[in-house]
Amino acid sequence: MDEDTAGTTAADHQVLDLSAEELLTTTRSVRRRLDLDRPVDPALLRRCIEIATQAPTGRHEQGWHFVVVTDPSVRTWLADLWRAGIGRGDSPMSTEELRRAHVRPGAMEKVWDGLGHLSQNLDRVLTTGTMAVERDVAALLGIPYESVMQAALIPVAHTVGTEFRPATRIPVDEVVHWDRW
Template sequence: MSGLELSADDLLTTTRAVRRRLDLGRPVARELIEECLELATQAPTGRNRQRWDFVIVTDPARRAALADLYRLGLVSPRQRVARTGVDRTAHDTARRLRMADSAQHLFDHLHEVPVLVVPCVRVEDRQETATPVGQANTWGSVLPAVWQFMLAARSRGLGTAWTTPHLHYEREAAALLGIPYETTVQAALVPLAHTIGTDFRRGPRVGTEQIAHWDSW
């Protein structure tokens, strides 16, 4: 299917986390999803093992149940989530309020998003992610594919957002979707829908002089 005419730079700089501007009333053609998946599988992966799997959830009852696990992960998380970090940008109250409003919108309407995508990575043992090396090997074998899926979606007028709250209840999500819990780790939950408008812009980011360390920290 034809998509948006975006340069590579435009695609990379305007693929945003879309929450409020997801079109909840417009279905997404399976052909579009399959095109995005085909491009996702061209991503590099450790030792070319291609350990990724994507669970595409379109059934309304399963979407509603998965959305409930997402909400539960936010209001009753099972693990402490670090809230601190380096704030590299100037405090912008209006921007923070917009982000909070956007997050609340997704919280309220996630079950209405026509497609929910759960990217997964297969493991021999869930303890593979217990060390920094194991984490790098595991996530490095799935995250590039998910990002390529999101870029492919953007180029076709579709919006996505990377979310993880449902992972507090990963075992329950695995049971809901028939995912083999002991040998498959879920990486995220990605809402997918046509966007309301396609005029996304670059996000506010710090300059490279604040993040680049040449030869030493």
């Protein structure tokens, strides 16, 4: 591979020098910051998944699985399914999907997954548009629909720029309740 098409390998990859507080307060899902033209080394993705699987889990169940899609044609099909999912005119989730979501494990793993990616100078956008077409995505990727619920579709890419800052948020005093609501 030549330098223009090879992307960054795990060996020469620069990890961001962020404190824990900077990492926690500047993590965003910003699609326009994803560099979709620069390939991501599979070893970097594997490292991010290793970090994500260090997340705490209820009852130490570790019920996660990751399907990493690198095939351009499959990625195109997934993008089409995502667009179809977010374009549905009815409720974003059917009664069956709501029932399946009710038994979904906690979301902490997704938080750790994002922090792991950002610490490796990669970004990702957690999307749920494919949940409306979950059965179709399961068929495309060979996921056993009846026994495995998908949590999200997470595009991962190198970041455009490395300047991160906290976002505007509702003031803490408006969301914190002491001792009772």
